[in-house]
Amino acid sequence: MKILCGYNVNIDAVYKITGEEISDLMEIVDMEELLENIRDAPGEIRSISDLVAGLVLHMQKDTGAEWFIYSDDVFHFLKSRYYGKSEIRLGGNMGIMANVMSHMGADQVVMNAVGDIEGIKPLMSGGNIIFSGKSVPQDASTSKDANEIIHFVFDFSSGTRFDLFGTEVIVARENRFIATYDDINTELTITHEFEEYSREHVTEMDGAIISGFNQLQKCYPDGSGYTARFEKAHSQLKDWKARNPDLPIHVEFGHFMSVDMGVSIFTELSGTVDSIGMNEDELVMLTELHGVPSDMIRKMDACAILDACVKCASSTGLKKIVLHTRDFIMGIFRKGTSTPLREMRSMQFGVMCAAAFAASGKLPERSQLEDSVSGLARSEEGIRQAGKLQDLIGGEQFEGGVCGEYRDFLVCILPTIICEKPVSTVGLGDTVSSATFLRWLELGGNGKG
Known part of the structure; x- marks a missing residue:
């Protein structure tokens, strides 16, 4: 990939x-x-x-x-x-995700390399990374x-x-x-090298994973707002789609400094990208779109989360949302864009990678992934929430989770694998999302293959 x-x-x-x-x-x-x-x-x-x-x-x-x-x-x-x-x-949603995908088997990962690249490179464990940028x-x-x-x-x-x-x-x-x-990521800096490389090679790419919009500021020292910076990045994504209409683009959302920004950027991106990933706190920011009480979402009530995700996707035209919490991961997607088997197997891979990282603070070799989580158990709360969701949608147990239909969407929920004493919680959402996306691409993406 x-x-x-x-x-x-x-x-x-x-x-x-x-x-x-x-x-x-x-x-x-x-x-x-x-x-x-x-x-x-x-x-x-x-x-x-x-x-x-x-x-x-x-x-x-x-x-x-x-x-x-x-x-x-x-x-x-x-x-x-x-x-x-x-x-x-290594930090930053994109940095973590690039490292995960490279470490776990991607053939080539092209990074928008900003900041202290020479200081960042030693923190990355994956190979096959092209650093498109230079230190400022x-x-x-x-x-x-x-x-x-x-x-x-x-x-x-x-x-x-x-x-x-x-x-x-x-x-x-x-x-x-x-x-x-x-002051670099808050500008949503895109290097000239990344612009040129992606424009030249986008037709060769199997997918794109994007993040960092949550670093944007409502107001900058020069008095300007975030709009121009966002539009520059959004235009790049549109250009990729124009050059390669089959390119799957996943965006990892993040915690925005204002609700208005979060709602606006989510709505704008939904018309361009294929999927958006987020956690329960980030879903709460989109209450204006879904109207689901925030306390139900923060309690990680799977039925409330499903309702909120479907309403967000329905109102914006988004094809897919991947919602990851401590206890479960949920994918809701439009019919014809993927299959339950592909979704469940990709989420299973993502969950294992996140559990392995939580337990040790590092990623295992891919061949050792299953062994690295063999001593860990599924979240009991996640199993309970999957059962509640099954009662609501009338779905069936499938690949360790539950799949079914809800309001013209297909939905899959999978309990996570829990590490009771994680080395760190930092980057777990990015790890599960990027590993899930990588496996989804490997399994054919977009319902192909």
Whole structure:
């Protein structure tokens, strides 16, 4: 398989934060300011108080989030306090997905290589990658190193406890809070080399997987909005489709800084790409399109999630949504675009890759994939949700999951394989989506072969 990959890659500094460390951070900020920031979340980081508020808020809610850092001082505080103690990993949806597909058997993966490429290359375990780009030279006129794209990923575990000024907080499930310092991916930078290579070779490609739209900013320092940057990337996807109408394009969605942006970009992309992948938090952002109560989605209720996905696809014309959660993965797709067997086998491959990565923090060789997850079990909650969905749609058990029909769509749900003590939750969604997409292409894609 030959696959195009855009647009975002970065370096992740992954740090497992404890309750004691949260308490230490609370001691260095003003209590009233912190409580105000928790009550009225800024959604971005311009002070240490903003940072602590984001951590506390999402540990309370057991949700993942990504806030951007707009302060050099906060960045240097984080770098000096945590970078040396962190696990340095490949980051960025596109970077992770390109690495997964290359490692797991793709013949050629063409990356939109931005930022510190020489620093990123050693973090990639896969071969057969074409790096279409070059490192950006350092610009002495700016306060940032032009290549500095570090995302501080704070993993938190279930059972973590800390005292919030007299109220005990107990984290119910593992997740992560990401503090992002990045002026390259926020521009949705597309290298000249990637533009030229993809234009010349798109007819030879078997598929394309795209991400990074969630890095766009609502407003930039020059006063402009995200529209022009989005349209440049969207035009590239349209051009690929014009040159190669059979090219399957999958987009991995991500957490947007505003609901309006998320809804607008989802709607625009749905008319161009073939499938969009997301998690339950990202589906909540699309409430305007589906109207399903967010609490039902966040509870990972499979029936509510199915209803929301079908309404999103129906209202926008999208062919397929892949929804991945901790406990199950679900694919809803229009009849004639794929088959239940192809969907289930590709999702099974994706689930195994994600479980193997969660358990060890690295991908196994493909020949050892099944052995690497043999000691892990299917999610009991995922099995329960698959049963609920079967009751709703009248589907049948198939390839370890359930398949059926719902409102002119075919639907497949598969319980995930759970690692109770994951090395990290970072990149699991990207891993499952990209591995699923790779296997889907191998099995024929688009109902072919």
